[in-house]
Amino acid sequence: MGLLDIQNLSVDFQTAGGLFRAVDGVDIQCERGEILSIVGESGSGKSVSMLAMMGLLPWTAKINADKMVFDGKDLTKISKRERRKIIGKDMAMIFQEPISSLNPCFTVGFQLGESLKLHLGMNRAERKKRSIELLELVGIPAPETRLSAFPHQLSGGMNQRVMIAMALSGDPKLLIADEPTTALDVTIQAQILDLLVSLQKEKEMALILITHDMGVVAETAERVQVQYAGQRVEEQHVTGLFTDPHHPYTSALLNALPERAVGRKLPSIPGVVPGQYDRPTGCLFAPRCAHVQDDCHGNVTRQSAELGNALCNHPLNAKVTA
Amino acid sequence: MSTAINAVDLKKHYEVGGGMFRKPGLVKALDGASFTLDAGKTLAVVGESGCGKSTLARLVTMIETPTEGSLDIEGKPADSSSVDHRKAVQIVFQNPYSSLNPRHKIRTILEEPLRLNTDMSAEDRGKRAAQTMERVGLRPEHIERYPHMFSGGQRQRIAIARALMLNPRVLVLDEPVSALDLSIQAQVLNILADLQAELGLAYLFISHDLSVVKHIADDVMVMYLGKVVESGAAKDVFANPRHPYTKALLSATPNADPVAKKERIVLTGELPSPLNPPAGCAFNPRCAYASDKCRTSAPALEKLGDVEVACYHPVG
Ligand SMILES: Nc1ncnc2c1ncn2[C@@H]1O[C@H](COP(=O)(O)OP(=O)(O)OP(=O)(O)O)[C@@H](O)[C@H]1O
Ligand SMILES: Nc1ncnc2c1ncn2[C@@H]1O[C@H](COP(=O)(O)OP(=O)(O)OP(=O)(O)O)[C@@H](O)[C@H]1O
Ligand code: SF4
Ligand code: SF4
Ligand SMILES: [Mg+2]
Ligand SMILES: [Mg+2]
Numbered sequence: 001m002g003l004l005d006i007q008n009l010s011v012d013f014q015t016a017g018g019l020f021r022a023v024d025g026v027d028i029q030c031e032r033g034e035i036l037s038i039v040g041e042s043g044s045g046k047s048v049s050m051l052a053m054m055g056l057l058p059w060t061a062k063i064n065a066d067k068m069v070f071d072g073k074d075l076t077k078i079s080k081r082e083r084r085k086i087i088g089k090d091m092a093m094i095f096q097e098p099i100s101s102l103n104p105c106f107t108v109g110f111q112l113g114e115s116l117k118l119h120l121g122m123n124r125a126e127r128k129k130r131s132i133e134l135l136e137l138v139g140i141p142a143p144e145t146r147l148s149a150f151p152h153q154l155s156g157g158m159n160q161r162v163m164i165a166m167a168l169s170g171d172p173k174l175l176i177a178d179e180p181t182t183a184l185d186v187t188i189q190a191q192i193l194d195l196l197v198s199l200q201k202e203k204e205m206a207l208i209l210i211t212h213d214m215g216v217v218a219e220t221a222e223r224v225q226v227q228y229a230g231q232r233v234e235e236q237h238v239t240g241l242f243t244d245p246h247h248p249y250t251s252a253l254l255n256a257l258p259e260r261a262v263g264r265k266l267p268s269i270p271g272v273v274p275g276q277y278d279r280p281t282g283c284l285f286a287p288r289c290a291h292v293q294d295d296c297h298g299n300v301t302r303q304s305a306e307l308g309n310a311l312c313n314h315p316l317n318a319k320v321t322a
Numbered sequence: 323m324s325t326a327i328n329a330v331d332l333k334k335h336y337e338v339g340g341g342m343f344r345k346p347g348l349v350k351a352l353d354g355a356s357f358t359l360d361a362g363k364t365l366a367v368v369g370e371s372g373c374g375k376s377t378l379a380r381l382v383t384m385i386e387t388p389t390e391g392s393l394d395i396e397g398k399p400a401d402s403s404s405v406d407h408r409k410a411v412q413i414v415f416q417n418p419y420s421s422l423n424p425r426h427k428i429r430t431i432l433e434e435p436l437r438l439n440t441d442m443s444a445e446d447r448g449k450r451a452a453q454t455m456e457r458v459g460l461r462p463e464h465i466e467r468y469p470h471m472f473s474g475g476q477r478q479r480i481a482i483a484r485a486l487m488l489n490p491r492v493l494v495l496d497e498p499v500s501a502l503d504l505s506i507q508a509q510v511l512n513i514l515a516d517l518q519a520e521l522g523l524a525y526l527f528i529s530h531d532l533s534v535v536k537h538i539a540d541d542v543m544v545m546y547l548g549k550v551v552e553s554g555a556a557k558d559v560f561a562n563p564r565h566p567y568t569k570a571l572l573s574a575t576p577n578a579d580p581v582a583k584k585e586r587i588v589l590t591g592e593l594p595s596p597l598n599p600p601a602g603c604a605f606n607p608r609c610a611y612a613s614d615k616c617r618t619s620a621p622a623l624e625k626l627g628d629v630e631v632a633c634y635h636p637v638g
Contacts (some may be wrong), residue, residue: 042474042503126408156371157592178416185370185530187589190574212504215533218586238580256508257578258537264515269510272473317584318344 003174003206004030004053007067011045011052013058020276022061023047024230030174033204037211037221037238041273044227046210047096050176051086054087055080071173089119089170096178101163102151103279106161108135109147112169119170134165137199139191157188163189164192168199175199176208181216193220214257218242226250229273229284236308244318246308248291251316283312291316325397326492326524327359327382327411332391334377338597347597351377354391356623357541360489362518364525366539366556368532368571370593373545375379378497379613382526383413405439409451412485416497418477422469428455428480429465435487443605454483458513475506479513486517499534511538532575536560544568547596547604549620554629564626564636567605603634611635 011023023045030036038046053075068075073091075083087191095101103111112131116122121207122130128147135143138161151159160183166176177196181189197220200207209220217224217238226234226249234247245251254260255267271288282284282297289296291314303310307317334352352374359365367375368393380386381393384402393400395407398597402408415421422431431535432451436442442450452462458479469477476500485493495514499507511534529535535542536556542563543553573587591608594600602619606612615634623632 041505127622139590155592185593186532186574186576187370187570189576189591190586190588191590193576194586213576214504214578218580218582219576242578242580253504254578258503258511258533259507259578261537265512266508268512269505270509272475272506 002029003032003034003071004028005067005069006049006053009049009052009063009065011048011057011064012062014062015276017276021064021279022221022230023052026227026230026232028053028208028225028232030206030208032173032206033200034248035200035207035209035220035222037209037217037224038227039211039214039224039232040227041215041229042212043229043273045230047178047226050178052094052207054091054093054176055083056087088115090172091174091176092167092170092172093176093178094160094167094178096182102159102166104151106150108149108151108154112147112162112166115166115169124258130169131165133260134169135162137168138165138195139160140165157184160184161192164195171203172205174206174208176210178210179212180209181213189216196220214254217315226253229279231284231311232309233285233311234308240308244316246303246310246315246317247285247312248289248314248316249285250308252288252290285312324361325358326361326395327357327526328394329358330356332378332381332393334374334381334386335389346590349596350548350599351596352381352388355543355545355550356384356391356500357543357550357553359492359524359526361524362522363540364518364527364538365603366527366529366535366542367545368529368535368542369545370571371530372547372593372596374548376496377548378545379413379494379526383411383494384408385413407614409439409488410490411492411494412488412490413494413496414478414481414485414498417501418474418481419501422477422484423631424469427466427468431469431480432465432484432487435484439488449508451483454486457486457517458483459509473506475509478502478506478510482510482513482517489613490523492524492526494528496528497530498527498531500531512606514538517570518571532560532572533578535615544571547593547599549604549632550623550630551605551632552629553623558628562638564629564638565630565633566611566635566637569637570608581591603632611637 006028009023009026012019012021026049040046051057110130113127116127116130136148140146140158140161182190196207199205204234211217218311221238224236224238225232228249234250245254252269269288274280274284283300286292286296295313300311301313303315307315332352332355336349336351337346338349339347355378369375381388384400395410400407429451433447436447455462460479499510539556542556542559544551546567552568563572570587570589589608600607603616603621606616621632621634623630626636
């Protein structure tokens with residue numbers, strides 16, 4: 001049985017202009033020890049769907065799902081108290097903005113210690129020992145002296161690693177990493193990604209990696225899920241996704257990669273993602289799609305797994321076209 | 323081909339932290355950069371955070387004056403009091419969300435440089451603003467809108483349009499696409515390529531994304547802790563990096579191809595503090611090839627084949 005099984009997740013925000021659908025019927029499945037990557041345009045609901053799962057959205061968010069099962073427990077049915085025992089321990093998250101998720105008033109050592117006390121009930125000496133181990137694990141030099149440092153005394157890359165150490169403190173079964181390396185230099189990014197992958201291997205930890213960097217996806221992920229305007233539009237094994245994308249959005253996204261350019265001009269996707277007020281009926285990608293046909297403005301079909309579960313009436317298929 | 327910018331041994335040092343009981347420290351944010359940028363060409367500047375890229379951008383746009391070294395714009399020493407020089411070099415910043423004043427309409431934003439630097443009539447200013455909007459692929463009828471009514475890519479085009487208002491010959495682009503989605507990044511890079519072809523603009527293009535640099539740059543300059551460690555034609559540097567840092571940087575850049583063979587050099591340690599740089603070659607604590615010599619004296623940038631490299635034991 002899979003570690004995580006989320007079906008038909010929707011999130012609506014109450015806004016001044018009415019309800020806004022940020023996540024629209026998304027499925028997310030993740031096996032134990034698997035690396036799943038979620039990619040997609042900014043604002044496509046990647047972060048919000050993760051926060052919904054962790055119960056970290058504000059009250060203005062209305063969450064609906066047919067199923068939300070983690071590690072055999074139905075997250076929609078358990079009490080708040082039980083959920084708190086899971087979140088931060090078995091299911092941990094590294095947030096998009098590292099600085100804002102560390103408390104500036106407390107030392108790194110104190111914050112790590114609190115997390116260990118809460119989740120593992122360790123005593124003082126154990127906490128100190130484990131904190132040093134964790135900082136060492138994430139490659140922070142001289143970890144003993146860093147315990148007494150405040151977040152502002154560390155560089156952005158170091159803070160990001162402290163965040164990762166904290167997320168790892170409860171030995172999570174699932175680590176959700178939301179743009180964990182965007183703020184970092186490539187040489188530091190390479191260190192962090194290697195670390196995450198080695199942990200995933202050693203500890204059988206599942207990893208959901210959200211990133212804009214298709215290079216990171218290609219080198220790290222096993223399976224990739226593509227989101228567009230709050231919907232899951234495709235899902236494939238990483239090699240298949242890069243070589244034989246089925247949804248026109250995935251294909252257009254990959255074509256925009258500078259690495260793939262032939263000549264100076266990059267094939268860009270015209271227009272922008274629909275917003276709250278110009279959401280089309282039918283396929284949400286239709287206004288920007290190079291393959292749009294009349295029937296795209298009506299019902300949209302979910303294709304089979306062989307076609308990447310593409311949410312598209314006219315999926316691309318390199319094998320057939322070739 | 324005419325030379326747009328010529329810089330010789332540019333330096334910028336900042337004094338920091340001097341308090342009541344502390345000696346002020348000296349940050350050598352930029353510690354000797356020399357380069358030539360020709361009209362119609364793109365010179366990319368790459369390197370880790372804090373290596374001095376934005377400092378270089380501020381010197382070239384005359385926002386700050388160098389501590390040492392010389393900077394020529396189109397053959398004449400840079401002069402921030404010269405209207406011609408102020409017009410010649412314009413800058414576009416990284417963040418399209420914060421670089422535009424949210425309380426000003428696009429018209430005001432675009433016309434401001436004209437109001438400050440020319441005696442054009444209001445009517446001519448308006449015409450020129452509308453033309454420039456078209457040039458970057460924006461609809462001129464949106465001129466009365468405010469920045470928040472545009473997407474990130476559109477805002478970055480507004481920033482580019484603003485930089486174009488004074489007919490510059492050089493654009494300094496400080497991480498111009500870093501905050502944008504891949505699909506929007508492609509739109510903006512295309513516009514930059516078109517403008518360069520049409521107007522013969524020279525670009526000083528700062529970016530940490532090597533795949534973008536590889537796509538857009540003619541020449542590339544790799545910096546580490548305020549110094550240029552390697553420079554040359556982009557095709558040469560990418561095909562055969564000679565400085566160990568350049569090599570590590572290239573190998574650390576993820577390749578968007580899941581079947582490609584990858585051989586990654588994982589550097590240990592971090593960029594050292596510019597307040598307290600290591601003795602000798604600044605890269606030596608992280609370098610796999612460091613020798614005793616590297617720990618005592620700093621290598622100068624020297625010609626090596628088709629490129630220039632600052633290293634005692636070049637690789638490749
Ligand atoms: N608290 C909120 N109230 C209203 N709308 C919100 C709220 N939080 C997020 N949204 C909206 O929900 C949508 C999805 O946001 P989300 O942060 O999940 O995007 P994302 O895919 O993570 O994008 P990015 O790649 O930029 O991080 C966006 O349109 C966003 O503006
Ligand atoms: N006004 C200043 N006073 C003191 N130090 C400064 C000043 N401006 C920059 N520095 C320092 O100079 C060094 C180079 O900074 P710079 O902003 O040029 O780096 P960068 O290469 O643009 O980095 P990034 O990729 O993060 O934008 C840094 O160590 C920075 O802290
Ligand atoms: S359903 Fe039609 S418009 Fe939508 S992605 Fe498929 S082909 Fe394009
Ligand atoms: S000079 Fe020495 S330490 Fe510096 S990069 Fe070359 S080999 Fe490495
Ligand atoms: Mg997000
Ligand atoms: Mg900068």
